[in-house]
Amino acid sequence: xxxxxxxxxxxxxxxxxxxxxxxxxxxxxxxxxxxxxxxxxxxxxxxxxxxxxxxxxxxxxxxxxxxxxxxxxxxxxxxxxxxxxxxxxxxxxxxxxxxxxxxxxxxxxxxxxxxxxxxxxxxxxxxxxxxxxxxxxxxxxxxxxxxxxxxxxxxxxxxxxxxxxxxxxxxxxxxxxxxxxxxxxxxxxxxxxxxxxxxxxxxxxxxxxxxxxxxxxxxxxxxxxxxxxxxxxxxxxxxxxxxxxxxxxxxxxxxxxxx
Amino acid sequence: xxxxxxxxxxxxxxxxxxxxxxxxxxxxxxxxxxxxxxxxxxxxxxxxxxxxxxxxxxxxxxxxxxxxxxxxxxxxxxxxxxxxxxxxxxxxxxxxxxxxxxxxxxxxxxxxxxxxxxxxxxxxxxxxxxxxxxxxxxxxxxxxxxxxxxxxxxxxxxxxxxxxxxxxxxxxxxxxxxxxxxxxxxxxxxxxxxxxxxxxxxxxxxxxxxxxxxxxxxxxxxxxxxxxxxxxxxxxxxxxxxxxxxxxxxxxxxxxxxxxxxxxxxxxxx
Numbered sequence: 001x002x003x004x005x006x007x008x009x010x011x012x013x014x015x016x017x018x019x020x021x022x023x024x025x026x027x028x029x030x031x032x033x034x035x036x037x038x039x040x041x042x043x044x045x046x047x048x049x050x051x052x053x054x055x056x057x058x059x060x061x062x063x064x065x066x067x068x069x070x071x072x073x074x075x076x077x078x079x080x081x082x083x084x085x086x087x088x089x090x091x092x093x094x095x096x097x098x099x100x101x102x103x104x105x106x107x108x109x110x111x112x113x114x115x116x117x118x119x120x121x122x123x124x125x126x127x128x129x130x131x132x133x134x135x136x137x138x139x140x141x142x143x144x145x146x147x148x149x150x151x152x153x154x155x156x157x158x159x160x161x162x163x164x165x166x167x168x169x170x171x172x173x174x175x176x177x178x179x180x181x182x183x184x185x186x187x188x189x190x191x192x193x194x195x196x197x198x199x200x201x202x203x204x205x206x207x208x209x210x211x212x213x214x215x216x217x218x219x220x221x222x223x224x225x226x227x228x229x230x231x232x233x234x235x236x237x238x239x240x241x242x243x244x245x246x247x248x249x250x251x252x253x254x255x256x257x258x259x
Numbered sequence: 260x261x262x263x264x265x266x267x268x269x270x271x272x273x274x275x276x277x278x279x280x281x282x283x284x285x286x287x288x289x290x291x292x293x294x295x296x297x298x299x300x301x302x303x304x305x306x307x308x309x310x311x312x313x314x315x316x317x318x319x320x321x322x323x324x325x326x327x328x329x330x331x332x333x334x335x336x337x338x339x340x341x342x343x344x345x346x347x348x349x350x351x352x353x354x355x356x357x358x359x360x361x362x363x364x365x366x367x368x369x370x371x372x373x374x375x376x377x378x379x380x381x382x383x384x385x386x387x388x389x390x391x392x393x394x395x396x397x398x399x400x401x402x403x404x405x406x407x408x409x410x411x412x413x414x415x416x417x418x419x420x421x422x423x424x425x426x427x428x429x430x431x432x433x434x435x436x437x438x439x440x441x442x443x444x445x446x447x448x449x450x451x452x453x454x455x456x457x458x459x460x461x462x463x464x465x466x467x468x469x470x471x472x473x474x475x476x477x478x479x480x481x482x483x484x485x486x487x488x489x490x491x492x493x494x495x496x497x498x499x500x501x502x503x504x505x506x507x508x509x510x511x512x513x514x515x516x517x518x519x520x521x522x523x524x525x526x527x528x529x
């Protein structure tokens with residue numbers, strides 16, 4: 001456990017740098033008298049954020065809900081397919097390139113296709129998008145965890161005359177756990193970004209992404225940027241939740257990463 | 260099972276890797292060796308002499324290409340299935356996600372022992388390796404020497420008659436290593452366990468063993484078997500005794516004597 005002072009040393013420097021950056025931005029706009037339709041002052045964004053806190057929060061729940069749904073479904077799919085791919089070699093050789101191919105498809109194209117497949121007010125295409133992005137990250141990580149087992153531990157299991165199922169349960173699966181949670185931690189902010197971007201391509205105008213597009217294209221750039229700030233906060237919150245989950249679920253990894 | 264039956268019996272044992280391919284290697288040829296119950300036998304030799312391969316053949320982690328091999332009077336495979344031996348490696352191979360006690364209990368768990376019986380045994384083993392109070396610790400909270408002791412406790416948890424060890428103290432510092440050697444002798448005499456021990460340290464082999472099997476590479480084979488038997492009461496004084504040094508010299512000369520002078524490369528002289 002970190003002592004409060006050590007925690008301060010971690011938290012304070014980035015805060016200071018961030019504040020300095022925002023101040024410079026504010027000062028530059030005031031000094032050069034930049035017009036609001038070119039660039040907005042951070043103070044204006046702040047007041048827009050305060051004024052619109054209700055709608056932004058509601059939008060964040062919609063987008064966050066899509067991101068979390070995608071995160072859960074994508075994680076399940078990734079874990080299941082990784083287990084299948086590691087258990088049956090030929091299937092693994094088949095799934096791996098296919099997963100890579102799916103990941104290589106530009107996300108916007110898929111969104112455009114999916115939005116046309118579902119009704120206009122459906123959240124499903126957005127969730128599917130988030131799911132696909134999460135799936136790949138989780139799949140790749142978990143598969144690696146399942147495959148990269150310690151040679152000594154495998155020899156030990158053989159010496160114990162362990163069945164393949166016992167070996168899977170006692171060695172491969174626990175070994176893959178840290179990889180799974182690393183995958184989730186990486187995928188969580190990605191899920192948010194995907195859920196936000198997916199809203200750019202039609203559907204109900206109820207999330208952070210639709211807020212960003214509609215306000216940035218009007219004179220209310222400060223409100224648009226306030227929505228962007230909301231999206232960032234949502235991404236950070238998802239990341240933090242995933243990091244806490246990792247901390248709790250795989251305590252032995254804590255020790256490894258702090259070494 | 261008669262008392263006279265060797266713990267390990269090998270005759271003309273041979274192991275060839277990658278048969279028929281350009282990378283074919285004769286890892287072991289003509290290995291004949293009997294290990295008696297209760298005996299401590301070390302396998303020593305430079306890299307590539309097949310000492311680890313021989314250990315893995317006995318453990319049935321590898322299958323011999325030719326020759327005879329019996330462990331506890333059974334086929335090596337049957338001995339493995341019956342868990343007639345325990346094994347410890349240079350890496351402790353402890354499972355990070357299991358407590359120390361649960362690591363020791365793993366072989367018993369796989370054998371289907373019930374929980375109370377497992378608990379009792381892991382407690383007994385923790386006492387044996389003198390880490391009685393560390394059962395609920397996690398492996399990463401232990402020092403390297405302690406982890407290795409847990410690995411030994413785990414190897415002996417099912418009370419196997421035979422212990423197979425592959426350079427178990429190779430990664431430890433010298434002081435810890437000597438301490439672990441004394442501990443191992445104590446544990447083996449308390450449990451009457453037969454040991455086959457792979458090492459590349461001459462003093463380690465001499466200190467621990469009843470017999471030292473000297474091996475040489477290209478192809479891997481046994482060149483000499485040296486009787487050591489420094490007595491049952493080995494302690495720190497033994498390490499300074501003239502007899503100890505004489506045996507070290509004898510083993511070293513056997514290693515050098517194996518026709519390739521260069522074969523002794525990779526042997527630690529400490």
